Amino acid sequence: MVLYGSAAAGDHIELQSDYNLLIALKRITPEDLRLAQAPMREWQRLGHPLPVYFTVEELTDAADVFPIEFNQMAHARIVLYGKDPFEFAQLSDRNLRHQTEYELRSKLIQLRRLYIPASRSIEKLCGLMGDSLASFAALFRAVLLLHGKDAPVAKPDCVRATAQLLKLDFYPFEKIFEFRAKGAMPSTEKETNDIFAAYLDQIQRVIDDVDHLDTDRHEH
Numbered sequence: 563m564v565l566y567g568s569a570a571a572g573d574h575i576e577l578q579s580d581y582n583l584l585i586a587l588k589r590i591t592p593e594d595l596r597l598a599q600a601p602m603r604e605w606q607r608l609g610h611p612l613p614v615y616f617t618v619e620e621l622t623d624a625a626d627v628f629p630i631e632f633n634q635m636a637h638a639r640i641v642l643y644g645k646d647p648f649e650f651a652q653l654s655d656r657n658l659r660h661q662t663e664y665e666l667r668s669k670l671i672q673l674r675r676l677y678i679p680a681s682r683s684i685e686k687l688c689g690l691m692g693d694s695l696a697s698f699a700a701l702f703r704a705v706l707l708l709h710g711k712d713a714p715v716a717k718p719d720c721v722r723a724t725a726q727l728l729k730l731d732f733y734p735f736e737k738i739f740e741f742r743a744k745g746a747m748p749s750t751e752k753e754t755n756d757i758f759a760a761y762l763d764q765i766q767r768v769i770d771d772v773d774h775l776d777t778d779r780h781e782h
Contacts, residue, residue: 566634666769687754688748705727728771
């Protein structure tokens with residue numbers, strides 16, 4: 563059993579971040595899953611997502627299918643029980659660029675949709691930006707790996723490193739981390755929407771960079 567994500571990375575925010583678990587077994591039967599129902603019901607009641615179940619063999623076979631997730635788990639994990647399933651796992655970056663662009667574009671599309679109902683509420687818009695940046699920050703780790711750079715474990719450090727690498731405007735990210743961690747929200751609706759607009763621009767620049775990485779590889 564492995565704890566991964568923000569809690570393992572050390573940037574867990576109480577009452578905002580959840581606890582992500584990976585359970586790796588030699589084999590997984592319906593009975594194994596059924597027996598987990600009672601403790602998992604309580605786990606969900608506390609606000610945490612259901613664990614991810616893999617067989618040990620699947621962790622090896624699926625490394626090229628889930629390169630982002632496996633890299634995240636491998637670099638920020640705490641073994642809670644049993645052996646470390648990643649100790650001898652061979653991580654693959656073969657499909658990393660494609661999955662990274664897909665995830666970035668999907669989250670951008672979702673962000674635009676959710677902005678519509680949140681755009682006239684400072685609190686809702688700050689919540690949207692904080693939640694979405696936590697997701698984007700996890701993908702920025704993959705962006706750094708695609709550029710051959712070491713990716714920091716903590717999300718703020720990962721965003722800062724990406725901003726430096728791609729020469730992004732770090733200001734909107736900094737403001738979002740501030741009101742996510744400290745609750746220091748902007749005082750006006752206009753200021754909040756201005757931060758969102760700047761934030762959206764920087765996300766688009768990251769996506770453009772990842773897209774051009776594919777073009778550059780084909781040209782070479």
